[in-house]
Amino acid sequence: MDNLKYTALYKKHVALGGKMVEFAGYMMPVHYNTTIQEEHENVRANIGVFDVSHMGEFIVEGAEALDLVQSITTNDASKLIIGQAQYTCMPNENGGIVDDMIIYKLSETKFMLVVNASNIEKDWNWIESHNTFDAQMRDDSMTMGILAVQGPKAVELLQKLTSKDLSKIKFYHFTIGDIAGIDNVILSATGYTGSGGFELYVKNHDLPIVWDVLFDEGGSIGIMPAGLGARDTLRLEMGYCLYGNDIDETTSPIEAGLKWITKFKKEADYPSKQLFINQFKNGVEKKLIAFKMEGKRIPRHGYKVYNLENDEIGYVTSGSFSPSLDMPIGMAYVKPNYATAGSEILVEFRKKKMKADVIKLPFYKG
Numbered sequence: 001m002d003n004l005k006y007t008a009l010y011k012k013h014v015a016l017g018g019k020m021v022e023f024a025g026y027m028m029p030v031h032y033n034t035t036i037q038e039e040h041e042n043v044r045a046n047i048g049v050f051d052v053s054h055m056g057e058f059i060v061e062g063a064e065a066l067d068l069v070q071s072i073t074t075n076d077a078s079k080l081i082i083g084q085a086q087y088t089c090m091p092n093e094n095g096g097i098v099d100d101m102i103i104y105k106l107s108e109t110k111f112m113l114v115v116n117a118s119n120i121e122k123d124w125n126w127i128e129s130h131n132t133f134d135a136q137m138r139d140d141s142m143t144m145g146i147l148a149v150q151g152p153k154a155v156e157l158l159q160k161l162t163s164k165d166l167s168k169i170k171f172y173h174f175t176i177g178d179i180a181g182i183d184n185v186i187l188s189a190t191g192y193t194g195s196g197g198f199e200l201y202v203k204n205h206d207l208p209i210v211w212d213v214l215f216d217e218g219g220s221i222g223i224m225p226a227g228l229g230a231r232d233t234l235r236l237e238m239g240y241c242l243y244g245n246d247i248d249e250t251t252s253p254i255e256a257g258l259k260w261i262t263k264f265k266k267e268a269d270y271p272s273k274q275l276f277i278n279q280f281k282n283g284v285e286k287k288l289i290a291f292k293m294e295g296k297r298i299p300r301h302g303y304k305v306y307n308l309e310n311d312e313i314g315y316v317t318s319g320s321f322s323p324s325l326d327m328p329i330g331m332a333y334v335k336p337n338y339a340t341a342g343s344e345i346l347v348e349f350r351k352k353k354m355k356a357d358v359i360k361l362p363f364y365k366g
Contacts, residue, residue: 004022004025004026005025005027006027007051007054007145007207009053012208012211013028016032017033018032018227024117025054026054026117028227028228030227030228031226031230032227034224036230037323038224039227039230041323045151045222046221046222047218048150048223048225049147050230051147051225053144053145053146053147053207054117056115056117056119056120057113057115057144058112058113058123058141059112059138060111061110061136063134064134065135068130070266070268071130071133071268072126072130072270072271073103073270074089074261074270077103077111078268082105082107083105083175084104084105084173085188086172087100087102088100088101089247089262090126091273093272094272095252095272096248096272097243097251097252097256098122099122100247101114114146120141124137124139144202145201145207146199147202148197148198148231149200149214150191150226152196153221153223154198155196157214158187161179162178170189174186174189175187180213181213182202182209184203185202186201188201192231192238193231194235194366232318233320236319236330237362238363238364242317246331252279252284254279255279255285255333287333287334287339289332290360290362291330291332291357292330292363293327293328293330293355294354295355296327297347298320298328299316299332302315303315303316303347303348308344310353314335315332315333316330316347317331318331319331322364325363325364330347342358344357344358345357
């Protein structure tokens with residue numbers, strides 16, 4: 001317990017009745033004096049605020065910063081303009097994924113890489129080991145916090161607190177400006193919920209100030225804090241991959257349905273590029289699919305998946321009850337011939353197999 005870390009908002013979470021648990025080395029709230037379902041539904045209908053300060057932020061800067069980024073990621077960062085963000089992943093040498101991340105282009109020679117909390121040390125070492133370029137690295141993970149302000153009323157609230165015109169910031173674009181009287185905040189039109197909103201990158205010492213202003217100003221439009229539980233159910237409804245569940249060191253982006261971030265034509269080489277090309281041309285042995293249960297049982301990570309002839313064909317990666325759809329949903333890796341929408345599969349629950357239907361993502365369409 002002595003090695004646990006705490007975000008700058010830990011005391012705020014406790015005061016709000018947050019049920020605190022260890023997650024990626026941090027004490028984080030699963031939910032508050034509400035339920036996961038209530039927090040989930042409030043994000044879909046109004047506005048929810050997540051503390052995601054456990055995420056990691058690396059700054060890569062220098063004349064060859066882009067070259068370093070290009071050499072370790074599958075997407076094409078050369079296409080980015082200043083003020084634009086990009087979802088991508090870092091592949092390993094064996095066709096797996098070291099981590100998925102978002103890249104922010106801060107200037108022509110400066111990028112911010114936002115990585116998963118559980119992978120901060122691993123990612124840093126991986127990138128550093130590939131840095132043969134004129135590029136300097138800095139880890140800002142312990143000095144920067146992030147608030148994900150999500151939901152259909154998020155922009156309405158945030159616009160009152162900033163001089164920037166948020167209506168001009170397109171999805172996966174950002175600006176740097178003021179929020180709640182604090183300057184030099186990255187206001188990013190990104191998120192993990194599918195309900196719109198912004199992510200605010202704020203220095204840790206200013207984070208409690210921004211949090212308090214958001215809740216002081218947002219009370220009349222239904223603002224609520226939201227924890228890790230709602231964050232997971234919201235992202236699952238959108239079919240977004242969770243590192244450690246749906247993607248990891250043993251799964252390729254082609255298997256995971258992430259061909260769209262795996263660019264074969266970009267000039268820069270990156271680990272496993274030829275392997276991914278071969279997978280795309282010749283096929284893969286497993287594919288990540290989405291499914292909805294016909295019954296009420298909730299599938300969980302690791303549950304086995306079968307075809308209707310009771311042959312084992314895969315395993316569940318993520319599963320939960322969907323508040324928006326009022327049914328259990330999940331994602332799983334299965335053999336490719338069972339990956340077509342409309343296919344029927346069986347999910348094993350303690351020796352009993354229950355029917356499920358393969359569907360197209362996303363589960364939630366707004």
